[in-house]
Amino acid sequence: MSSTDITDPGTTPLTPLRLREVTVPNRLWMSPMAQYAAGQDGRPTDWHLVHYGARAVGGVGLVMVESNAVGPLHRTTSADLGIWNEDQAAAHRRLTSFIAGRGAVPAVQLLAAGRKGSHRLPWHGAGQNGPVGVADGGWELIGPSAVPFGDLSVPREATPADLDEVVEAFAHAARTAHLAGYEVVEIHAAHGYLLHQFLSPLANHRTDEYGGSLQNRMRLPLDVARAVRAAFPPEKPVFVRVTATDWAEGGITLDEATMFAKELAGVGIDLLDVTSGVLVRDREARPPQREGVNVDFADALGKASGLAVAPVGQIGGLALAREVIGSGRADAVLIGRALLRDPYLALRVRSGDPAAWPAQYHRALRQRTRPLMHTARTHTSGMTVTNENTADREVRRTHDTTIRYTVSGPDTGPKLVLIHGWGCDRTDFDAITRALPPHCRVVAVDLAEHGESRSARDVWTMEEFAEDVAAVLAAESVRDCVVVGHSLGGAVAVEVGRRLPGTVSQVAALDALHYLGLFPTQDPRDSDAFVRAFREDFAGATRGLVEGGSPKGTDPALKDAYFAKMVAVRQPAGIRSIEGLVHWDMDAALAGTAPPVTVFAVRSILAQEAVDRYGDRIRIVPVDLGSHHFHVESPEGTAELLAGLLPG
Missing domain, CATH: 3.40.50.1820 (Alpha/Beta hydrolase fold, catalytic domain)
Known part of the structure; x- marks a missing residue:
């Protein structure tokens, strides 16, 4: 089992969090958000260095680099980052070195897209709803069943051999992430991607050992979790992004998510990144627009499984982060779009502490006549x-x-x-x-x-x-x-x-x-x-x-x-x-x-x-x-x- 600090009521966002042998300096973390800016063969570019580097400079405790495909056929788009070969690992080292050099923990999310793959960039044509066929440079998709996501291509029902390849691809990606200098890996088992597809009866119509009962539907995600945990160094933590509910009738419920969380605890997973929805395209199945929409889910899954938890989704302000962490409902928070708007959001908790800001920026703290940063x-x-x-x-x-x-x-x-x-x-x-x-x-x-x-x-x-x-x-x-x-x-x-x-x-x-x-x-x-x-x-x-x-x-x-x-x-x-x-x-x-x-x-x-x-x-x-x-x-x-x- 992992060695993890216990979050007590009264803990603040600035309290360090120890997970195995990795200590994260604070509990305000950057959520992974796809940039669709990869270079040749899925390698990070200068965009990624500046994008993630700015948030590390901006004071977050952990920088979770966006979803990295575990293989070329597991991408969402041709511009996805990848982490399946050593050339990619070498390019990632530019990111991990800079992030760590600013005192943040470099982390990376691992992804197999499944039926949500081979689509256009969000700003091209129909975007994420626009399929790219094999004849146009796309690739064949696999899924638990031949059920498409919206207007995307119909996936081929995955064979047992396909699933063995998926498990090994995740394990290999975890080993490659270690070579690249990442201190944490996260398995993406939510937001409608392959592992989530197997978990949800809305996408999984199989009748073999991978479908039907919850135990069967959990089989592939748990196999992946075991393989990644075994492949990643024991002193480094492994997270899993899980969905608490599909927000759709017949989909995953909180009770099922709780059982999955308990199984993940038994595998040796260290933290649950808790989200919900996005399995299907129905507007009614989207998470409601509510601040901190997944906080209560995270609290419930953490209490049931004994694992550390970090909610993500609609966490846009420091006040909510303080309340959630201070009340003990979560061990950390993952902040997404608010950090796109303000890379220095996390430093605003420490506006009165010049030592927290880069020395290169101290002149702005000394010479301002009106407040630029606020507590x-x-x-x-x-x-x-x-x-x-x-x-x-x-x-x-x-x-x-x-x-x-x-x-x-x-x-x-x-x-x-x-x-x-x-x-x-x-x-x-x-x-x-x-x-x-x-x-x-x-x-x-x-x-x-x-x-x-x-x-x-x-x-x-x-x-x-x-x-x-x-x-x-x-x-x-x-x-x-x-x-x-x-x-x-x-x-x-x-x-x-x-x-x-x-x-x-x-x-x-x-x-x-x-x-x-x-x-x-x-x-x-x-x-x-x-x-x-x-x-x-x-x-x-x-x-x-x-x-x-x-x-x-x-x-x-x-x-x-x-x-x-x-x-x-x-x-x-x-x-x-x-x-x-x-x-x-x-x-x-x-x-x-x-x-x-x-x-x-x-x-x-x-x-x-x-x-x-x-x-x-x-x-x-x-x-x-x-x-x-x-x-x-x-x-x-x-x-x-x-x-x-x-x-x-």
């Missing part, structure tokens, strides 16, 4: 507060809509409300907020199904987005403010001004409203064609938006970064909100909006036709601060523009 605490109301004047909050509306937003600055100062653009989120305004005069009160809002806000509604119009913002203003008792929106957020800002003329003193749009092919109501045929382009080739249409908002000479890396963020917008809200924008009656909205409207437009993109059409109704100010996303590229310059709109 989070929790009010009795449950909101997460990062300093005396900054708080992450939420307001709940109908249709299971929860809008997350951040307020900062003194409550007595002039109010500025910031609304991001399509496919973006409120963190785009972080640098602007820091650059604004310190007496400003800033409210930055995540629109529904963007950033951390969630909604199950069916209406995605500019008017409905404006109601979300209005709910935030009501919750904050805002009586006088300037509302600013970027891109689609500019349309929302106009609608907020139309709805709340007594509250909104001015409306400002950042490179919005002047695009005549997007904002004013289009001919129905043109608008239908515009939306159809997104439905048929979402990635291509999104790329078109990025290119259209990028003046000549824009850094390609910036364009790629904007594209990667926008193409990941949650669906179906992404397409539906584009549809809502092209059907928005901007002329009627402007006519009904009492507050003055100012547009800060990129000079080289601004068309004279737009000036001629709207110059008498809105104040159009050409700017030379960058591309369509100039507020991200030039936050100080943008802050100066916005400060000029504030009273006093």
